[in-house]
Amino acid sequence: MAEKPRPKALAFIICDTVIDDKATNKKSLIGLFNNISAYTFPCRYPVINVFLSLTEGHGDYECSLICVKDDESRVIVKLSGSLKFNNPLSVVEAKFEIRGMILPEPGMYRFDFLCGNVPVVSRKFKVIKLERKTREPNS
């Protein structure tokens, strides 16, 4: 049996906040970023939002969003569920608000979105260690 076509990603964005305007049904993405900085590790990131927009899907898909450390493929977060497309023209959008994600060390990380264990879209972000500046004594 032929494999079901995978949905096509229209957007896959990491940001601070996704505002859903109930009056217009429009979504506003606030604070888009590609880097996270921290002084100490492991660090706990308060809120990270991953916004996803898909189309050209056929029926139901078992999907998962995973966050992996890029160089080791170590899974940091894995979230699974199902998405339904009423027809191939349907646009399905999802917001994943992850609170308290723990980033073990600096380096490259990425979010992968999979439909039936097949990657559909991927997005990298970098975690940077900040050095504390020691205050110079007054001369």
Added chain:
Amino acid sequence: MNQIAEEKMPIFEDSPAEVKTSNEQDYVEVKTTKEKSDLDYSYFPFLFEIPQNIPYQELTDEEVLTLADKAGTFDFLNAPEEDIYNPSDGTPI
């Protein structure tokens, strides 16, 4: 906008509009459909709270006192300037 241009603009409303062409005797019907042309759209907001797996245990009073003592918090009591009173000072109430 002048009057002629205004007349030539199709009016896209719910009902079919009529537009005058350059030949004002002819009319072209602009078809506007009432059927819903919105894309089928779904939105799923998900919220995940990752539990904090750092073991946490409250210290007992004795442990807090021991820590404070070992940290030198009460060392100031040994300073000579703290000994400003003796048992013969003052009158008991």
